[in-house]
Amino acid sequence: xxxxxxxNLVFRRVTAWLVGALVVSTAAAADDPVFYSGGKAHRLNRSxxxxxxxxxxxxxxDARVAINADxxxxxxxxxxxxxxxxxxxxxxxxxxxxxxxxxxAARGVLSVRPVYRFQxxxxxxxxxxxxxxxxAPGLTQFQRDQFFRDFRVESVRxxxxxxxxxxxxPVNDPDADEVRTAAAMYLDDRTLLAHPDFIAAVxxxxxxxIDDEFFGLQWHLQNTGQSLGTPGADINVLDAWQSTFGxxxxxxxxxxxxxxxxxxxxxxxxxxxxxxxxxxxxxLEPNPVGAFDAHGNAVMGLAVADINALGGxxxxxxxxxxxxxxxxxxxxxxxxxxxxxxxxxxxVDVHINSWGFVGLQNSQVDIIVDAIATSNETGRxxxxxxxxxxxxNNGEQLDFDDDLATLPTVIGVGATNAxxxxxxxxxxxxxxxxxxxxxxxxxPGMFTTDVSDDAxxxxxxxxxxxxxxxxxxxxxxxxxxxxxxxxxxxACPVAxxxxxxxxxxNQDLTFExxxxxxxxxxxxxxxxxxxxxxxxxxxxxxxxxxxxxxxAVVAAGQSADNGGFTWAxxxxxxxxxxxxxTWTVGDVIRMVDDDDNVDTPAVERGDSTFRTLLVESGxxxxxxxxxxxxxxxxxxxxxxxxSGITVVQNNQNTNFNLPGGxxxxxxxxxxxxxxxxxxxxxxxxxxxxxxxxxxGGTDAGGGVVPTFDRPLxxxxxxxxxxxxxxxxxxxxxxxxxxTVDTTQWDFDDGQVSAIPQVVHLYEVAPGExxxxxxxxxxxxxxxxxxxxxxxxxxxxxxGNIDAPDSAAQIAINISLxxxxxxxVDRGTSPFSVEFGVTGELASEDIESVLWDLGDGASxxxxxxxxxxxxxxxxxxxxxVSVQVVTQSSxxxxxxxxxxxxxxxxxxxxxxxxxxxxxxxxxxxxSNGNGNDNGGSDGxxxxxxxxxxxxxxxxxxxxxxxxxxFCS
Numbered sequence: 020x021x022x023x024x025x026x027n028l029v030f031r032r033v034t035a036w037l038v039g040a041l042v043v044s045t046a047a048a049a050d051d052p053v054f055y056s057g058g059k060a061h062r063l064n065r066s067x068x069x070x071x072x073x074x075x076x077x078x079x080x081d082a083r084v085a086i087n088a089d090x091x092x093x094x095x096x097x098x099x100x101x102x103x104x105x106x107x108x109x110x111x112x113x114x115x116x117x118x119x120x121x122x123x124a125a126r127g128v129l130s131v132r133p134v135y136r137f138q139x140x141x142x143x144x145x146x147x148x149x150x151x152x153x154x155a156p157g158l159t160q161f162q163r164d165q166f167f168r169d170f171r172v173e174s175v176r177x178x179x180x181x182x183x184x185x186x187x188x189p190v191n192d193p194d195a196d197e198v199r200t201a202a203a204m205y206l207d208d209r210t211l212l213a214h215p216d217f218i219a220a221v222x223x224x225x226x227x228x229i230d231d232e233f234f235g236l237q238w239h240l241q242n243t244g245q246s247l248g249t250p251g252a253d254i255n256v257l258d259a260w261q262s263t264f265g266x267x268x269x270x271x272x273x274x275x276x277x278x279x280x281x282x283x284x285x286x287x288x289x290x291x292x293x294x295x296x297x298x299x300x301x302x303l304e305p306n307p308v309g310a311f312d313a314h315g316n317a318v319m320g321l322a323v324a325d326i327n328a329l330g331g332x333x334x335x336x337x338x339x340x341x342x343x344x345x346x347x348x349x350x351x352x353x354x355x356x357x358x359x360x361x362x363x364x365x366x367v368d369v370h371i372n373s374w375g376f377v378g379l380q381n382s383q384v385d386i387i388v389d390a391i392a393t394s395n396e397t398g399r400x401x402x403x404x405x406x407x408x409x410x411x412n413n414g415e416q417l418d419f420d421d422d423l424a425t426l427p428t429v430i431g432v433g434a435t436n437a438x439x440x441x442x443x444x445x446x447x448x449x450x451x452x453x454x455x456x457x458x459x460x461x462x463p464g465m466f467t468t469d470v471s472d473d474a475x476x477x478x479x480x481x482x483x484x485x486x487x488x489x490x491x492x493x494x495x496x497x498x499x500x501x502x503x504x505x506x507x508x509x510a511c512p513v514a515x516x517x518x519x520x521x522x523x524x525n526q527d528l529t530f531e532x533x534x535x536x537x538x539x540x541x542x543x544x545x546x547x548x549x550x551x552x553x554x555x556x557x558x559x560x561x562x563x564x565x566x567x568x569x570x571a572v573v574a575a576g577q578s579a580d581n582g583g584f585t586w587a588x589x590x591x592x593x594x595x596x597x598x599x600x601t602w603t604v605g606d607v608i609r610m611v612d613d614d615d616n617v618d619t620p621a622v623e624r625g626d627s628t629f630r631t632l633l634v635e636s637g638x639x640x641x642x643x644x645x646x647x648x649x650x651x652x653x654x655x656x657x658x659x660x661x662s663g664i665t666v667v668q669n670n671q672n673t674n675f676n677l678p679g680g681x682x683x684x685x686x687x688x689x690x691x692x693x694x695x696x697x698x699x700x701x702x703x704x705x706x707x708x709x710x711x712x713x714x715g716g717t718d719a720g721g722g723v724v725p726t727f728d729r730p731l732x733x734x735x736x737x738x739x740x741x742x743x744x745x746x747x748x749x750x751x752x753x754x755x756x757x758t759v760d761t762t763q764w765d766f767d768d769g770q771v772s773a774i775p776q777v778v779h780l781y782e783v784a785p786g787e788x789x790x791x792x793x794x795x796x797x798x799x800x801x802x803x804x805x806x807x808x809x810x811x812x813x814x815x816x817x818g819n820i821d822a823p824d825s826a827a828q829i830a831i832n833i834s835l836x837x838x839x840x841x842x843v844d845r846g847t848s849p850f851s852v853e854f855g856v857t858g859e860l861a862s863e864d865i866e867s868v869l870w871d872l873g874d875g876a877s878x879x880x881x882x883x884x885x886x887x888x889x890x891x892x893x894x895x896x897x898x899v900s901v902q903v904v905t906q907s908s909x910x911x912x913x914x915x916x917x918x919x920x921x922x923x924x925x926x927x928x929x930x931x932x933x934x935x936x937x938x939x940x941x942x943x944x945s946n947g948n949g950n951d952n953g954g955s956d957g958x959x960x961x962x963x964x965x966x967x968x969x970x971x972x973x974x975x976x977x978x979x980x981x982x983x984f985c986s
């Protein structure tokens with residue numbers, strides 16, 4: 020501890036001792052509780068005629084009615100939160116243990132706690148049952164645990180692990196008096212501060228206090244009917260912000276870019292990002308590079324735009340973020356998968372994915388599915404990274420294998436509009452989880468961050484700075500923002516932001532629990548048209564409903580108070596065989612170990628099924644004939660819970676012997692967890708027909724990308740010269756704002772092909788040399804066309820140009836300085852190496868050499884010495900590339916390239932040099948105009964803006980698409 024801090028601590032101790040002595044010597048203050056803060060003792064009055072009650076949100080009204088029915092009790096609103104239905108004050112004749120127990124017996128009540136007032140004030144402060152405490156520096160884990168045991172408290176939340184700040188709760192305190200415990204803690208030398216974790220009217224973030232310039236345009240946060248929307252068709256986030264802004268949660272994203280220096284994002288950036296294509300990591304890597312990079316910046320703004328009186332506000336404006344860029348740069352499958360490894364290394368809690376493949380099934384992209392599954396399994400210290408995918412913008416139903424959004428390891432998000440109706444473009448299906456707001460035709464779009472036009476990027480984003488966007492639609496006056504973003508790309512970060520709020524409220528939640536909270540608390544919007552099943556509570560088009568941030572945060576807080584329970588998982592499998600109904604519970608229990616002590620056992624996290632409720636009906640379940648169990652109620656066998664619906668089993672069994680006879684019977688299965696909360700039901704009849712078994716998980720992404728007047732075409736052609744007959748490989752790509760209609764190669768020799776990736780044979784007569792100009796043309800459904808052309812020189816026998824030696828291939832050699840013939844590919848910073856080129860190259864034939872050394876450095880000589888510095892603290896793997904252009908005796912230029920990877924470990928923190936530089940080969944090479952990316956099946960690309968957008972990529976066997984979703 021420094022001297023200044025020590026003096027402050029001594030002053031605080033002496034002051035507290037003197038004040039304490041004064042309190043003890045004053046008869047009038049004998050029973051007055053004391054609240055210590057700022058080195059002062061603040062006297063409190065504990066009300067003897069009031070209690071504060073917290074209920075489950077769905078039973079708030081029932082609890083109020085039941086409590087008011089007692090003639091001794093009267094329910095009153097909290098003065099500074101009159102609209103808080105699930106929390107209220109109860110006026111009682113006395114606030115003793117017996118009265119608290121009687122109030123707590125009302126249905127749906129979660130807690131009954133004291134009400135306090137500071138002396139001389141009338142506004143109440145409400146007990147939460149917790150204590151905020153900061154421990155003195157230098158305490159070991161054993162000493163901390165002993166401190167908790169000494170005061171009979173348990174930790175319920177770690178606020179700042181580096182500075183030992185916790186929220187703790189007294190264990191089995193019959194008087195529900197955390198104030199006395201906190202006062203005693205404050206006077207203990209093992210603390211720097213300790214005070215009750217009160218609930219009070221201290222600067223609540225109400226709508227009237229939100230000063231972000233364009234907050235009024237953010238209807239998805241507070242819909243008052245602006246721009247033709249329906250009031251209330253929003254995510255109800257203002258109430259959630261009274262509990263959390265997403266503090267202590269880190270978000271990640273994979274997209275085309277994030278402008279990390281943007282005025283509304285920089286404050287929440289972790290100062291470290293990633294380029295998935297180059298593999299580089301650093302502070303500015305996520306920034307826009309290409310002319311059309313903008314989409315990811317808009318996505319991230321919806322999630323985490325800061326509280327700073329500028330622009331708008333993200334759903335989780337107190338959360339931090341990192342980012343991976345490169346979606347517009349044709350990443351390979353492996354490069355795309357690398358973003359999840361980076362996210363795990365950077366301790367990402369929630370990951371945003373507003374993108375997805377077109378034309379590929381999940382079973383065709385194992386490396387990406389595996390990377391997602393690994394992050395789901397091991398992320399967040401085995402609790403599971405919460406990975407969110409947008410469902411896409413085709414307006415069609417997704418089957419389980421159709422899209423990354425349907426994986427069971429992600430949360431899939433569809434889009435509803437400002438009227439709480441399914442957006443016309445939104446994909447849907449049985450494996451999408453929840454809906455979130457986004458723009459739609461004839462309704463407002465989403466206000467969010469845009470690329471900063473004055474930052475010097477090649478991209479100017481969506482807002483063109485003249486009051487319009489790329490499509491000529493009116494936009495806001497500030498060119499750093501846009502109000503026209505939409506698609507499931509916009510819905511995805513909104514849902515991710517709510518997930519961040521949930522995890523901020525209870526960081527112990529597993530992925531499954533976080534997903535369950537979002538689903539269980541979702542609002543059943545458009546109930547008359549959505550077709551929610553009465554037992555499963557799902558709709559094919561609306562999933563479990565539109566997310567409700569306030570309800571989700573309340574549920575997360577309840578789980579922090581009840582031992583970590585949310586709701587049970589639905590049954591995973593149900594079948595009928597030999598007249599026996601059997602099912603498998605869907606429990607997902609994770610083993611979490613938050614410390615490095617091998618002697619400390621891992622802790623189980625997740626909701627387990629304690630019992631299963633089975634009801635039977637003689638007729639099918641319908642919207643007017645159904646049953647849903649009430650959380651906390653234990654039903655008895657034989658109980659008729661609805662006309663014609665009877666409880667037939669309620670225990671830990673997972674099978675039931677069906678009654679004999681030919682009459683078809685109908686059953687609903689509801690697992691319940693340890694605190695009596697029921698999962699969504701599964702319906703099955705005696706013939707074995709099942710409704711409601713989850714097929715997987717979620718959905719794949721969407722968004723808005725710059726609008727192009729016509730398809731933007733790129734091509735790869737190799738080789739560009741040679742001797743007849745010359746076999747040439749053609750590979751065509753295109754970015755298009757709308758669906759691609761046709762593609763065509765014109766080889767300039769009278770032949771054409773509609774296949775984007777194809778091999779063509781050129782032949783010319785002996786003694787003749789000819790230059791061909793093959794072109795690739797892409798036409799979209801609107802009739803707009805784009806094309807790209809390249810020149811190819813072909814020499815006939817006896818012609819006047821020499822063909823390049825087809826066997827002349829180059830490769831990169833990496834050696835230690837002065838160590839001829841050595842070959843290394845890994846070392847510790849500072850890592851000094853020498854690069855060279857191997858292959859049949861005569862020095863007099865070399866026209867030019869260009870190196871990209873992977874860390875921003877370049878060179879133009881055949882042999883290059885270089886030293887790599889890695890001060891990031893994490894291992895970096897960098898691609899090193901070389902391009903060599905040679906000229907034959909007849910003037911023909913030939914280009915050869917090679918790529919190899921080098922790994923640089925960070926310098927040891929203890930200052931000890933690490934000279935263990937490993938050997939390895941890993942040479943990659945390719946001739947002609949293309950680069951060898953390690954045998955990938957092809958790149959990923961993205962695009963979309965104000966309409967469905969596609970990025971085309973080809974393969975020898977057909978056409979593959981990768982999409983970004985926007986409307």
